[in-house]
Amino acid sequence: MTPHWLHAAEGRLPVEGEMPGFDGATGWLNSPPLTAEITRGKVVLVNFWTYTCINWLRQLPYVRAWADKYTDQGLLVVGVHTPEFGFEQDVENVRREARGDRVDYPVALDNDYAIWRAFDNHYWPAIYLADTEGLIRYHHFGEDEYARTEMAIQRLLGDARSDVVTVKPRPIEEPGDYRTLRSPENYTGYARSEQFRSPEGIAAERSQQYTVPDHLGLNDWALDGRWTIGEQATTSDAAGGRIVNRFHARDLNLVMGAAQPVRFQLLLDGKPPAGAHGDDIDADGYGTIGDRRLYQLVRQPGHIADRTAEITFLDPGAETYSFTFG
Incomplete structure (x- = not known):
């Protein structure tokens, strides 16, 4: 045909x-x-x-x-x-x-x-x-x-x-870098989430204290702190909540938002992203969410490898929906 x-x-x-x-x-x-x-x-x-x-x-x-x-x-x-x-x-x-x-x-x-x-x-x-x-x-x-x-x-x-x-x-x-992309879209709500690795498992629709395991494989993600995992959104219930994702891509984006402004910091392999920061954070990894939309967090220059993104929300009330990559 x-x-x-x-x-x-x-x-x-x-x-x-x-x-x-x-x-x-x-x-x-x-x-x-x-x-x-x-x-x-x-x-x-x-x-x-x-x-x-x-x-x-x-x-x-x-x-x-x-x-x-x-x-x-x-x-x-x-x-x-x-x-x-x-x-x-x-x-x-x-x-x-x-x-x-x-x-x-x-x-x-x-x-x-x-x-x-x-x-x-x-x-x-x-x-x-x-x-x-x-x-x-x-x-x-x-x-x-x-x-x-x-x-x-x-x-x-x-x-x-x-x-x-x-x-x-x-x-x-800008187009994604599909030559190096090894991470698929993933959702944080329980309806469609995959590879969630906090040992407590998903406690749907109720506040739960979560921890991050010692090891995350590629495309695994986990929570730390008190969160409520809903059907579509996973919401931080206290200041200091962390979401951690192991990924392989040039770009890391996260659909998120909040009813009131929420400050956050992203670390890449435990360090500020510097020149790898996306459009919605600074070189030290700091940003603020409000409007519910897609936020560009990481755009890596140069060699692409497995990386761990750790996002700490400094205020309660952050709603996270899905990770996308490019």
């Missing part, structure tokens, strides 16, 4: 079915509700996202650039925000992050997953392209294939130009 991207490159985009509408949206940002009458006659790019997703953040510079470049030629970019975590259902949280991420195109809020189900979608991020007749002609799941996706946009717009966009991503939007 010829890959769909090759059809795009040759100008032959297969018909994949009719594009569902956006009737299931629970709200809209940057636009009134988009009806079939409004979308008719336009090439429509539908981008499924949720604002804490590191893979979507890496894709975002291209989606922004396509909206900027092709809107006047008849492209309509529509973001569909389908939340992964409960706090991502809050419209003010989505509005704040969309503003910070410069998501200026229309966004359908999909808190009930109605649009997700209508598209039979299973991924963040996902891109679907529909032609002016409302037929889906191309899709792509995950990162990469940016040039091929843009070529499909050009074909549907009847644009013969061969140039593709060049983007200038923010640090959090």
Whole structure:
């Protein structure tokens, strides 16, 4: 079978079915509700996202650039925000992050997953392209294939130009280093957590004193201090709570937040991160969390090896959700 991207490159985009509408949206940002009458006659790019997703953040510079470049030629970019975590259902949280991420195109809020189900979608991020007749002609799941996706946009717009966009991503939007990546995403809530190694085990939905074992293998994690492990979030119940993760990746990110500002410090193999600090901490490892979002904690220069990240929350109330890497 010829890959769909090759059809795009040759100008032959297969018909994949009719594009569902956006009737299931629970709200809209940057636009009134988009009806079939409004979308008719336009090439429509539908981008499924949720604002804490590191893979979507890496894709975002291209989606922004396509909206900027092709809107006047008849492209309509529509973001569909389908939340992964409960706090991502809050419209003010989505509005704040969309503003910070410069998501200026229309966004359908999909808190009930109605649009997700209508598209039979299973991924963040996902891109679907529909032609002016409302037929889906191309899709792509995950990162990469940016040039091929843009070529499909050009074909549907009847644009013969061969140039593709060049983007200038923010640090959090830069591609991961997949050559060295050996750590998968992991959640701290009990519903989907893996490789939790505190010897006390998970005491779901109740405050528990935890300890860190003497040894952590690659991709193991543990807690120290008093914490409550919930379905989605693991929350520090006292000042000084630690979360420890053994990982192998250039980047370490953590989705977290708090009702009130919480100070923290990250140590890398027992030392301040210095030049390996991420965008949300300083060289001594200090940072503060508040808004529930993805925080970039580590970006290592040079050689990548197994490292141990130890995060100590200096105030109670820190909520942690998931580790991601790059």
